[in-house]
Amino acid sequence: MAHQAAVEEASRTNIASGEFDLAFADRSYYTSQPLFEAEQDKVFARTWQFAGHASEVAEPGSFKRAKIAGQPLLVVRGEDGGIRAFFNTCRHRGAIVETRETGQCGGSFQCLYHHWRYDTLGQLRAVPMPDGYGDWFRREDYPLVQVPRCETFFGLIFVSLDPAAAPLEEFLGAMKPHLAKQYSTSGSPWEMLATYSYRFKANWKLFVENSVEGYHAPFLHHLAMRQLAGGFSIEGRALDLGIHGMIDWADTKENIEHDVRVQTHLLVFPNFLSLYHGERDVLAIRQVLPEAVGATTVRFYSLVRHDTPKEARDQVLSHFNLFWGPGGRNGADDALTMELMQEGLAAKVDAKVLVARGLDKSPVSDYYDEQPLRAFWRGWRKLMFSETNS
Numbered sequence: 477m478a479h480q481a482a483v484e485e486a487s488r489t490n491i492a493s494g495e496f497d498l499a500f501a502d503r504s505y506y507t508s509q510p511l512f513e514a515e516q517d518k519v520f521a522r523t524w525q526f527a528g529h530a531s532e533v534a535e536p537g538s539f540k541r542a543k544i545a546g547q548p549l550l551v552v553r554g555e556d557g558g559i560r561a562f563f564n565t566c567r568h569r570g571a572i573v574e575t576r577e578t579g580q581c582g583g584s585f586q587c588l589y590h591h592w593r594y595d596t597l598g599q600l601r602a603v604p605m606p607d608g609y610g611d612w613f614r615r616e617d618y619p620l621v622q623v624p625r626c627e628t629f630f631g632l633i634f635v636s637l638d639p640a641a642a643p644l645e646e647f648l649g650a651m652k653p654h655l656a657k658q659y660s661t662s663g664s665p666w667e668m669l670a671t672y673s674y675r676f677k678a679n680w681k682l683f684v685e686n687s688v689e690g691y692h693a694p695f696l697h698h699l700a701m702r703q704l705a706g707g708f709s710i711e712g713r714a715l716d717l718g719i720h721g722m723i724d725w726a727d728t729k730e731n732i733e734h735d736v737r738v739q740t741h742l743l744v745f746p747n748f749l750s751l752y753h754g755e756r757d758v759l760a761i762r763q764v765l766p767e768a769v770g771a772t773t774v775r776f777y778s779l780v781r782h783d784t785p786k787e788a789r790d791q792v793l794s795h796f797n798l799f800w801g802p803g804g805r806n807g808a809d810d811a812l813t814m815e816l817m818q819e820g821l822a823a824k825v826d827a828k829v830l831v832a833r834g835l836d837k838s839p840v841s842d843y844y845d846e847q848p849l850r851a852f853w854r855g856w857r858k859l860m861f862s863e864t865n866s
């Protein structure tokens with residue numbers, strides 16, 4: 477049978493190419509302090525990291541702060557209309573230059589300590605009492621330091637601390653059409669509606685895995701799923717997109733055939749999740765930000781289309797909170813489980829955890845298989861363990 481042959485072929489390929497290793501994750505990956513510290517340099521400082529949506533810095537002078545690999549950044553729409561990211565640290569004595577989370581700088585940023593002032597292109601424009609520095613001092617030698625890379629994709633702003641990073645679209649690879657599909661629109665463009673964050677006591681990778689792992693949904697969320705008016709769709713696919721991954725749920729086979737996506741969860745490696753609910757036209761971003769080996773902040777963003785009326789915006793917010801919020805139908809179940817997992821994983825037993833569902837299938841499998849998780853681990857292991865990255 478053709479299907480059986482394909483399964484056997486995928487299985488042989490997976491096992492022969494070392495993919496079989498990806499089916500087992502060492503407990504230390506979630507609990508080791510040295511590995512956590514290495515991740516900051518090898519994973520977060522090397523990959524493209526989400527820094528905001530263009531609608532958050534819509535006008536020249538609009539800014540927002542971000543934190544990547546523990547470093548403070550400032551994302552700014554310049555007077556020339558371009559979006560740039562700077563390290564948010566003063567060239568004088570190093571203070572944070574802009575302390576507000578978001579806002580409009582009115583043309584320049586003034587450091588609160590000694591009032592050095594920078595324009596929206598990062599140039600140092602004013603130094604009080606400059607005579608004290610002598611003739612050698614030239615303002616043009618002290619601009620804000622620009623983050624090496626800053627690129628946008630359908631309004632999503634990504635930055636990389638690695639000057640040698642491949643271009644964003646190359647990094648997105650097989651994820652590109654899926655992300656484009658979520659964020660492109662024939663009508664009104666998406667814009668940021670609201671954001672909030674919460675913290676939980678578990679390793680960041682558990683939350684990433686949870687967001688693209690469909691196996692738990694009908695079990696952990698069985699009560700929540702019963703409350704949903706339309707019930708829970710149990711048809712869908714899980715996709716391995718190289719280092720990125722995706723779950724694509726659909727109500728019916730017809731939907732899949734016609735490429736109508738009811739609900740899609742995308743994981744852009746390593747920590748950017750984009751969730752779309754078609755039935756309500758709700759788009760949400762989860763950015764998973766590690767704080768410590770066993771502590772994580774998740775920043776949620778809710779987006780709506782620009783022409784959404786006020787009343788409908790309120791409904792979107794309500795759906796967003798009731799479904800994904802920390803006290804919502806699914807959020808609470810997941811957060812509690814992540815903490816129980818972290819506690820369980822601390823057991824010093826010689827027993828790796830299994831990431832094996834669907835290993836013998838092709839890169840496209842059923843929604844309850846773990847194709848997206850193994851894609852994540854492929855990317856993580858390459859950055860963490862390959863010799864060229866040491």
Ligand code: FES
Pocket residue numbers: 566567568569570571587588589590591592
């Ligand atoms: S530290 Fe910023 S002006 Fe002195």
Ligand SMILES: [Fe+2]
Pocket residue numbers: 686692693697806810
């Ligand atoms: Fe869940």
